[in-house]
Amino acid sequence: MTQTELPSVDTKQLHDIARGYVKTALLRTALELRLFDPLADGPQTAAELAAHTDVHPRGMRILLDALAAIGLLRADGGQYVLPDGGAELLVSTSPRFFGGAVRLGASDWEWDAQKHLIDAVRHGGTVAPTHALTPEFDYWEEFATSTSWFNNGAAQLMTEQLVPWAKDRDSVDVLDIACSHGSYGFTFAQAEPRAVITGLDWPNVLEITRRHAERRGVADRFRTLPGDMFKTPLGGPYDIVMLTNVLHHFSQEEATELLRRAATAVKPGGRIAVVGHTTDAHDTPHTNPLPYMFSVIMLVQTHSGETHSVDTYRQMLTDAGFVNPTSHSSEAAMHRLFIADRP
Numbered sequence: 001m002t003q004t005e006l007p008s009v010d011t012k013q014l015h016d017i018a019r020g021y022v023k024t025a026l027l028r029t030a031l032e033l034r035l036f037d038p039l040a041d042g043p044q045t046a047a048e049l050a051a052h053t054d055v056h057p058r059g060m061r062i063l064l065d066a067l068a069a070i071g072l073l074r075a076d077g078g079q080y081v082l083p084d085g086g087a088e089l090l091v092s093t094s095p096r097f098f099g100g101a102v103r104l105g106a107s108d109w110e111w112d113a114q115k116h117l118i119d120a121v122r123h124g125g126t127v128a129p130t131h132a133l134t135p136e137f138d139y140w141e142e143f144a145t146s147t148s149w150f151n152n153g154a155a156q157l158m159t160e161q162l163v164p165w166a167k168d169r170d171s172v173d174v175l176d177i178a179c180s181h182g183s184y185g186f187t188f189a190q191a192e193p194r195a196v197i198t199g200l201d202w203p204n205v206l207e208i209t210r211r212h213a214e215r216r217g218v219a220d221r222f223r224t225l226p227g228d229m230f231k232t233p234l235g236g237p238y239d240i241v242m243l244t245n246v247l248h249h250f251s252q253e254e255a256t257e258l259l260r261r262a263a264t265a266v267k268p269g270g271r272i273a274v275v276g277h278t279t280d281a282h283d284t285p286h287t288n289p290l291p292y293m294f295s296v297i298m299l300v301q302t303h304s305g306e307t308h309s310v311d312t313y314r315q316m317l318t319d320a321g322f323v324n325p326t327s328h329s330s331e332a333a334m335h336r337l338f339i340a341d342r343p
């Protein structure tokens with residue numbers, strides 16, 4: 001970074017950051033009230049929206065103007081209008097509705113964890129009695145329920161990579177470790193009719209996974225494996241093992257251990273598919289903020305997790321005994337995909 005590119009700070013920015021939680025509360029409240037839904041049919045006044053959502057007119061007026069102040073509405077001569085992109089992202093009937101992601105990202109679980117950031121910074125990891133690695137943590141039920149289309153891009157990318165490879169195999173048995181909503185396995189199963197998916201997760205989460213399997217028409221090819229991914233016998237061996245958005249909960253050493261365990265469940269000549277947030281060698285917090293912000297979530301929710309780099313993912317796969325690791329990304333995928341072979 002050159003001298004002229006050094007970041008600066010001003011009071012407006014500091015006010016904005018200090019009260020960032022108010023923006024979170026505004027978005028969360030508006031979505032809970034389904035406030036944006038009636039605006040899909042056209043502009044409305046504060047009084048109309050208050051009547052529609054059954055709230056106090058004064059509360060609604062102040063809420064609407066604040067939503068306009070942060071760009072989530074357009075105030076137009078006493079009426080309120082959806083902003084560009086609003087019909088797609090803010091209206092609950094849209095296939096790209098972002099409400100699920102907000103329900104999770106703006107949840108009490110995540111916010112309460114951030115209140116103890118200073119403890120996590122002091123200790124280098126969570127000191128909370130319950131966190132992401134607590135067995136049957138109810139946060140993961142919300143995750144499995146609410147996770148929205150933002151996994152679709154990476155799930156589609158994985159399917160595109162694996163379907164041509166699976167074509168010539170005698171069987172297509174898949175283990176999806178820490179499967180949650182099951183999107184990765186189910187997207188693949190919808191494209192590969194011979195695929196049989198075994199989903200491993202905590203039992204309370206797998207009840208939700210099964211409902212997703214039914215909704216997506218693959219329940220007859222879905223098996224469940226409830227338990228702890230570090231201890232439960234994995235069964236198999238499988239043609240493909242999926243491990244998506246899991247390794248960032250752990251240090252490089254612990255994640256490599258989990259990959260070694262996963263490797264024991266992959267048939268010789270089979271494959272592992274791993275997905276995660278990553279940093280690239282040329283990334284900095286200035287050029288690519290998201291993975292660095294994600295590490296804060298891991299800091300407060302785990303003992304040793306953080307965003308790992310592309311090179312670290314390759315190293316972990318190699319150290320766990322896999323060969324030919326390749327990395328894949330696409331415009332639509334929020335996460336990076338790694339595929340490697342078991343010799």
Ligand SMILES: C[S@@+](CC[C@H](N)C(=O)[O-])C[C@H]1O[C@@H](n2cnc3c(N)ncnc32)[C@H](O)[C@@H]1O
Nearest residue numbers: 133140178179180201202205227228229244245
């Ligand atoms: C971030 S989610 C990943 C879900 C999904 N694979 C994805 O890509 O979105 C982590 C999942 O790991 C599960 N999990 C965490 N620790 C576990 C453990 N020790 N054994 C089994 N599942 C675990 C959680 O219940 C949760 O569903």
